[in-house]
Amino acid sequence: MEQEAQEAEKNGRIRVIVQDNGPIHRCKEVQQLWSKWESQNLYIFFLPKYCSEMNPIELEWQHLKKDELSGQMFEDELDLAYAVMNGVKARGEKGQYSTERIKFNEHTSS
Structure with a gap:
């Protein structure tokens, strides 16, 4: 994600990542980076829990x-x-x- 954020910041274009709710995507270490990534034009969105059809x-x-x-x-x-x-x-x-x-x-x- 760091590379994605750096590329979004570099080219000035918003980048959106859609993820499931796996623990690795929501761990504390990752959550601490969300604000930084958003300031670099990288936005993380999550699918609803238990909604595998999406x-x-x-x-x-x-x-x-x-x-x-x-x-x-x-x-x-x-x-x-x-x-x-x-x-x-x-x-x-x-x-x-x-x-x-x-x-x-x-x-x-x-």
């Missing part, structure tokens, strides 16, 4: 489970992870939109 990713997960993963058994978490990645790719191809994997936490401690 969260597009929830609908996408529903389709992924029903259309791509239904009826499959997985040996372990790695097999499940690959099935999810392949399912996301297949849904993107069907819907003619691009998908891209983003790797988080690539930094390793020495």
Whole structure:
């Protein structure tokens, strides 16, 4: 979010982020940054609690489970992870939109 806020401030355009009510989005550390972000033109809005039908990713997960993963058994978490990645790719191809994997936490401690 810091990068989003900095970019919004730099280009002078308002940026809006819509999030669910997950604990990580509302923890004290994050709440303390809301005023700063707003002063940089970044505004955070939250979907209503327990309203998954308003969260597009929830609908996408529903389709992924029903259309791509239904009826499959997985040996372990790695097999499940690959099935999810392949399912996301297949849904993107069907819907003619691009998908891209983003790797988080690539930094390793020495």
